[in-house]
Amino acid sequence: MTEKLLPGIDIPEEFNIASHLIDRHIKEGRGKKIAVYFEDRAMTYQDIYELTNKTGNAIKSLGVRREERVMLLLPDCPEFIASFLGAIKIGAIPVPINTVMTPKDYEYYLNDSRAQAIVVSDDLLPKIEEIQKKNLKYLKHVIVVGKSSGGVLSYQDLIESASSKLKAEETNKDDAAFWLYSSGTTGKPKGVVHLQHDVVYCAELYARQVIEMSEDDRVFSVSRLFFAAGLGAAFTFPFCIGASTILYPQRPLPENVFEIIHKYKPSILFGVPTSYNAMLQIEGAEKKYNLDSLRTCLSAGEALPNTIFMLWKKKFGIEILDGIGSTEVLHIFCSNRSGQVQPGSSGKPVPGYELKIVDDEGREVSQGEIGLLMVKGESSFAYYWNKHQKTKETIIGEWVNTGDRYYQDSEGYYWYMGRGDDMLKVGGIWVSPTEIENTMYEHPAVLEAAVVGTEDRDHLVKPEAFIVLRSEYSASNELATEIQNFVKSEIAPYKYPRWIRFVPELPKTATGKIQRFKLRRDMSSKT
Numbered sequence: 001m002t003e004k005l006l007p008g009i010d011i012p013e014e015f016n017i018a019s020h021l022i023d024r025h026i027k028e029g030r031g032k033k034i035a036v037y038f039e040d041r042a043m044t045y046q047d048i049y050e051l052t053n054k055t056g057n058a059i060k061s062l063g064v065r066r067e068e069r070v071m072l073l074l075p076d077c078p079e080f081i082a083s084f085l086g087a088i089k090i091g092a093i094p095v096p097i098n099t100v101m102t103p104k105d106y107e108y109y110l111n112d113s114r115a116q117a118i119v120v121s122d123d124l125l126p127k128i129e130e131i132q133k134k135n136l137k138y139l140k141h142v143i144v145v146g147k148s149s150g151g152v153l154s155y156q157d158l159i160e161s162a163s164s165k166l167k168a169e170e171t172n173k174d175d176a177a178f179w180l181y182s183s184g185t186t187g188k189p190k191g192v193v194h195l196q197h198d199v200v201y202c203a204e205l206y207a208r209q210v211i212e213m214s215e216d217d218r219v220f221s222v223s224r225l226f227f228a229a230g231l232g233a234a235f236t237f238p239f240c241i242g243a244s245t246i247l248y249p250q251r252p253l254p255e256n257v258f259e260i261i262h263k264y265k266p267s268i269l270f271g272v273p274t275s276y277n278a279m280l281q282i283e284g285a286e287k288k289y290n291l292d293s294l295r296t297c298l299s300a301g302e303a304l305p306n307t308i309f310m311l312w313k314k315k316f317g318i319e320i321l322d323g324i325g326s327t328e329v330l331h332i333f334c335s336n337r338s339g340q341v342q343p344g345s346s347g348k349p350v351p352g353y354e355l356k357i358v359d360d361e362g363r364e365v366s367q368g369e370i371g372l373l374m375v376k377g378e379s380s381f382a383y384y385w386n387k388h389q390k391t392k393e394t395i396i397g398e399w400v401n402t403g404d405r406y407y408q409d410s411e412g413y414y415w416y417m418g419r420g421d422d423m424l425k426v427g428g429i430w431v432s433p434t435e436i437e438n439t440m441y442e443h444p445a446v447l448e449a450a451v452v453g454t455e456d457r458d459h460l461v462k463p464e465a466f467i468v469l470r471s472e473y474s475a476s477n478e479l480a481t482e483i484q485n486f487v488k489s490e491i492a493p494y495k496y497p498r499w500i501r502f503v504p505e506l507p508k509t510a511t512g513k514i515q516r517f518k519l520r521r522d523m524s525s526k527t
């Protein structure tokens, strides 16, 4: 039985997304085509196919079974793709994780997901080894990519003795395929469960129809593979379409991105506003590097300020297409299109998705009014793992509540008006003010703290902290730096407050709740 999705897309009842992403290319004669450019290697679809099968067999040989989770703590590299696909091929569930978190965060992810195995790169292994063994309730196997020593398994050794033949497990199109973690204002990060069919919708609706990605395209993404945005842009989209991807394992600093474009000649660049802004700061880049290969630039993660769009177009002659996506919907569901950009807006719905803007009671508002953005589409997550209440608050019938405030203009463009909650997007990545506040409370000088988002001079939001000191401490720049460093050492460093303001008291309601909105200076800018 097949379900007709779109002209040309059929997803059969029995469907394993790994087969669709890799085995299909071998069957259809694309084995010799380059799938991945990585360092000085160009790997074909056949190479990735064999590495996937070996990795799948290796994981299976350890006793990992269908539906069990396999955590991936890896930089962008071919082993990431092979582990992701290999796990799915044996019916297991890969769970890619952000590489800049702390051991405490990893302890939570490992226990919450009950991962039986983790594939981790040698440079990140110490962060896993730092976790006390007795605190890890489920983890059985640590597989290390790169150099390994005693007590762990070597990825290289495992795949060397594994077969390069592997038949995909017969999964249902509605079976869980992979999870991604997403954080909220309060509570622990939530495992977002995605199904076998979800990726196909994003690739066919957004990548093929909006970006018009074809087999001839070569993609580079600044957003890493462990984020939904990078996973789509740099892996599942090119692999659905039979295009090529460029993987870069280090931090994609602006100079590196220019060098990558110059050297590997991508046709599509996927970034976040912060990365485009940082690239704009590099003087003379347009003369030093050849960017002629680029046909389109895409941005997501947070709103792309009008000024960045304009400056980029002026300097490099290319439009940046801003689009909004989410981990829950898996990828971009509303986007600008080439030649029809409305700078500062998130564009129009991607075909196949429906959007509506509602008031607090869930009633649709009239055109031009601000409300909460809801989205309906086939790539939406099934549920949050072990978080039933949060699931019910987010999935309303067929609709997903984005938590974003939007309005639609008379021409049908959607305009981002901020979050409905206190969450911040910093460099395209979630930051919870509550988490920063709770961390600062652990510093001996801090009596009270409140964190809000403040725009920097480039109109990009960063966390700013308001602090009431204990009476025995007095305000100074040194103390501000000390508190910033303290935050960086306790939680993932990108979350630290960029500015600290010492204040005599914080605005509060009659019941003592801090009024963050009074501290926000929405349109003010910082230098």
Ligand code: 3UK
Pocket: 182, 227, 228, 229, 230, 299, 300, 301, 302, 303, 304, 322, 323, 324, 325, 326, 327, 328, 330, 331, 332, 346, 402, 403, 404, 416, 419, 425, 428, 429, 430
């Ligand atoms: C915000 C935007 C304004 C918005 C993502 C592309 O960012 C992604 O997923 P996350 O789960 O965050 C989702 C939230 O981020 N946001 C994202 N893009 C925009 N706000 N303009 C934008 N263009 O608050 C949204 O609810 O981290 C982005 C593809 C896949 C993704 N997962």
